[in-house]
Amino acid sequence: MNTGHHEASWRLPESDPYAHVDLKHYVRLARTAELGTFDSLFLADGPQLWGNLAQRPAGALEPLTLLTALATATEHIGLIATASTSYNSPYNLARKLASLDIISGGRAGWNIVTTAGAEAARNFGLSEEPPHAERYTRAAEFLDVALKLWDSWEDDAIVADKAAGVWGDDGKIHPPRHQGTYFSVAGALNVPRTPQGYPLLAQAGSSEDGKAFAARYAEAVFTAQQTIENAQAFYADLKSRTSRTGRDPGHIKVLPGIVPVLGSTEAEARAAEQVLEDHIVYDHGVARLESLLQLPSGTLELDAQLPDDLPPESAVEGAKSRYTLVVELARRERLTVRQLIGRLGGGRGHLTFAGTPEQVADQIETWFTRGAADGFNIMPAVLPSGLDAFVEHVVPLLRARGLFRNEYGPRQTLRERYGLPRPVNQYLSPSFV
Amino acid sequence: MNTGHHEASWRLPESDPYAHVDLKHYVRLARTAELGTFDSLFLADGPQLWGNLAQRPAGALEPLTLLTALATATEHIGLIATASTSYNSPYNLARKLASLDIISGGRAGWNIVTTAGAEAARNFGLSEEPPHAERYTRAAEFLDVALKLWDSWEDDAIVADKAAGVWGDDGKIHPPRHQGTYFSVAGALNVPRTPQGYPLLAQAGSSEDGKAFAARYAEAVFTAQQTIENAQAFYADLKSRTSRTGRDPGHIKVLPGIVPVLGSTEAEARAAEQVLEDHIVYDHGVARLESLLQLPSGTLELDAQLPDDLPPESAVEGAKSRYTLVVELARRERLTVRQLIGRLGGGRGHLTFAGTPEQVADQIETWFTRGAADGFNIMPAVLPSGLDAFVEHVVPLLRARGLFRNEYGPRQTLRERYGLPRPVNQYLSPSFV
Structure with a gap:
């Protein structure tokens, strides 16, 4: 907020x-x-x-x-x-x-x-x-x-x-x-x-301990997922863990976060996203990324990729699943530190999606109908205007499709x-x- | 409330x-x-x-x-x-x-x-x-x-x-x-x-520790006082203690609680008070009084006075000043346990005052102008009607007198x-x- x-x-x-x-x-x-x-x-x-x-x-x-x-x-x-x-x-x-x-x-x-x-x-x-x-x-x-x-x-x-x-x-x-x-x-x-x-x-914890805890107690789970495949795997895993505790898997709702950046055309949405990236102060971003990855200050270089020798999640205290998500995102898309900060700046690990209302509605429908989500945590990049736009332009589409x-x-x-x-x-x- | x-x-x-x-x-x-x-x-x-x-x-x-x-x-x-x-x-x-x-x-x-x-x-x-x-x-x-x-x-x-x-x-x-x-x-x-x-x-603590604490930190003090003499002594003591800590005594406001029971005549107010007393369940009152006085269950008799051999405040843990107030009230007015419970039922130690709006305004004016209070904590016996009546009938009198x-x-x-x-x-x- x-x-x-x-x-x-x-x-x-x-x-x-x-x-x-x-x-x-x-x-x-x-x-x-x-x-x-x-x-x-x-x-x-x-x-x-x-x-x-x-x-x-x-x-x-x-x-x-x-x-x-x-x-x-x-x-x-x-x-x-x-x-x-x-x-x-x-x-x-x-x-x-x-x-x-x-x-x-x-x-x-x-x-x-x-x-x-x-x-x-x-x-x-x-x-x-x-x-x-x-x-x-x-x-x-x-x-x-x-x-x-x-x-x-x-x-x-x-x-x-x-x-x-x-x-x-x-x-x-x-x-x-x-x-x-x-x-x-x-x-x-x-x-x-x-x-x-x-x-x-x-x-909202997606570590092993977090998932075990969620399966036992949670009725709603907030999660950060960067791809539909990861989201589907997380969804299926959590429902299955919940069943194994003797609970109804329908009684735990999986809610990935998405960060919509809307435009009336895709180009307009991308431009809005670019304006936001242009306002990032990268020195701060490097310091925060080093803190998340538990690296000494000065380790990361803006235009290089992450070091190869990062420790595994099991060696990390704190935000374990966020650690893995960030490292995987950087490796998967071969992002430089600068690009990674740009991607994280939008949602700190949640999926940023710049597009038209139709494209955002499509993505929501796809994730929802393909077993990746029971709902979504909508995290507009800019408030209040991003929420206004979502309610004005995306919600009617979801309603028209009978999804909401x-x-x-x-x-x-x-x-x-x-x-x-x-x-x-x-x-x-x-x-x- | x-x-x-x-x-x-x-x-x-x-x-x-x-x-x-x-x-x-x-x-x-x-x-x-x-x-x-x-x-x-x-x-x-x-x-x-x-x-x-x-x-x-x-x-x-x-x-x-x-x-x-x-x-x-x-x-x-x-x-x-x-x-x-x-x-x-x-x-x-x-x-x-x-x-x-x-x-x-x-x-x-x-x-x-x-x-x-x-x-x-x-x-x-x-x-x-x-x-x-x-x-x-x-x-x-x-x-x-x-x-x-x-x-x-x-x-x-x-x-x-x-x-x-x-x-x-x-x-x-x-x-x-x-x-x-x-x-x-x-x-x-x-x-x-x-x-x-x-x-x-x-x-709101009026014990020795409580008053020392109030003098050092408090800007408003809630207190239960049964007589104007006690209230004046408390007021003067607290202002003096506050001065001695180096603070402005005007920066600590002393606010005794009063429990008004209003009637358009004094007799009507007393009748309203009697209706309330008639609804007290005395068995519960005895148990609570024994707890406050830290006496074994079954010690008190409804139609007898308090035992003579109660310990001094210094031997009591807990609500010290309330203990002393209750014991002094019972001794001063030679109340039976039944009468004491009736008196406490209205305000648990705060001054209950049944009367006409003029009488209540007079009491407030007297305490306020004679160094017993900087203001009052108004605790109507019955809500919301008691607050309605106070605002409708007493507040205008205080305003007309330039007190509020x-x-x-x-x-x-x-x-x-x-x-x-x-x-x-x-x-x-x-x-x-």
Whole structure:
């Protein structure tokens, strides 16, 4: 969000460099997305100040706070906030997400992240980030605690018998009394069970640990894929992993990111893309690429290809799958560092696609009908104009082809809109003793 | 808030027993408070499920989340959220409060609490609450870290030079690099400096530790006082302590809570109060009073006075000043346990006052003009009707007497409305090397 997913978007004449801290900007985007009958708004996040201020807008409104403000400015759209299992307490986060689900009438989602990087760790009392696998072990326990807390009130725990002076039924409260490796949480939650039972669970890690976690918990998965073949393989793998955990593979929705750059002709779209590339400050791009690839500063040369001797993904801590995607992209297309930065500048690994509305609609249709995606995370290169253009020109094509809804149905929760069932309370299920 | 500050208010025919989880209820209250040109809305909080569900509405929307939703539904009113220094990380809480300050245009406030009680501790990995003094030591370090984070961006750190491709000035970012007893936080915050610099700092503990903390940090102090003499002594003590820390005593506002029960005649007001008392379930009241006084269950008898051999405040962990207030109230007025529960049922220690609008206005004027208060926390026994009545009948009297504003001035921050200066950034002050 903010001025767009292209790193240089803030430099365009149309862009407001303060947009990322302006509620009005986000309200406008959210309302446009509702005009386009989008399922949801998704905000990424990390609890640290990224990179240098010089290079691009930094600092932002905290996602749960911002989405709560947007809840009252919108009616239908889902609100998916990123929050870290490494740097939150389950009780605090479960409360806030439950509160947002109630306030929004069942539109809350949680993008579960484990948060890579030492910068974040150092804001929370650690000197280095915990190892990748440990972060995921903690995440799994975090989820177990959060799910218990969200189920700690039965749906009908509130009796409201004024005459008898009995407000609630304490027999329908189930304190988790969780004692684990990372957390000890007595409970119960101090928020009643919410419209959705609990927020839609989303996830965005595509590493081995990430996919295993998604198969077990996630209902929506954000992913960066550069080719349809890779996307199909990822899709099939995730559905199969989900089946193997005993879940319905239809209950996990795979949502690749795409960065559309629209023009009324292909040439016009390419020109718009070129304008953006011309605004990239390559020195910053080199520094960021070195950081992603965990290389010493000064390793990369702008007009050379990546070094041959990069370590394998297994040796990398942090954003593992993004590492592999970037290295594969550079190798596959024999890109120089300069060209690679140009490609990444648009979507930092998400597929940038410059073209006409028909071409973008074609690509979406192809990926959707050929088992590469259940939906898409639309990440316009420039905002708000890129979202305006998508809603005005691409959405009608998708509707005409019968691929997308014409209007929102009667008041639905986010989970209902995704075609997912409301979760059964674990304390009521037959397996609970 | 919810159905009112009287514990039995939810049983009245007019009350909605689901009000505490209904955003519309809070929007209505907030807008009524804006009609009454109130300074701010204040939400108390504890991160645990209080008491038994049977006795009264439990569970609530998390205050920061709820107030953020209200930020977009209101224009002028301040939004003061309670949050705990014992059970939050400074980085997370500083971000959320900064985000709310930006979203609300400078209307955020933080009621700083250390959170008494083992119930809360057990939701955050502890088996018992930390000792009172230790909680305050941690709170002071929490504040120091939060203040550094809020100052970590200078006001003009954003340059937004599109032509040069320079968005921000990294020289105007000051990472706290804090290494302390309880926290280690590298920083900087990932939110720019906010309209108020940082949220208005409020506090509500009246113990010795609490008053020392307030003198050092607080700009507004909520307090429960049963007599004007006690209120005057508290007021004078707090102003004097504040002076002794080197601060301007005018920059700490003392705000006793009052629980008005209005009637068009005094008899009508008393009758309304009696209806509320008739709805109290005394068994629950006894259990709660035993818990507050830290007595074994079954100690108290409804129609006897409190035991003579209660321990002194210094021996009590938890809500120290509330303990003393309750014991003194019972002794001073020779109340039976039943009478004491009736008195506390209205405001749990805050002064309940049943009378005509003129009588309530007189009381407010007396306390205000005689050095007992800089303002008041109005806590109607029944909501929303009690707030409606206060705004309709008492506010006009206060305005006519020149004690209260007739309308909001031009767009002001909460701190401006309290007559407080915007904080100077500590990294720019002459004492910062």
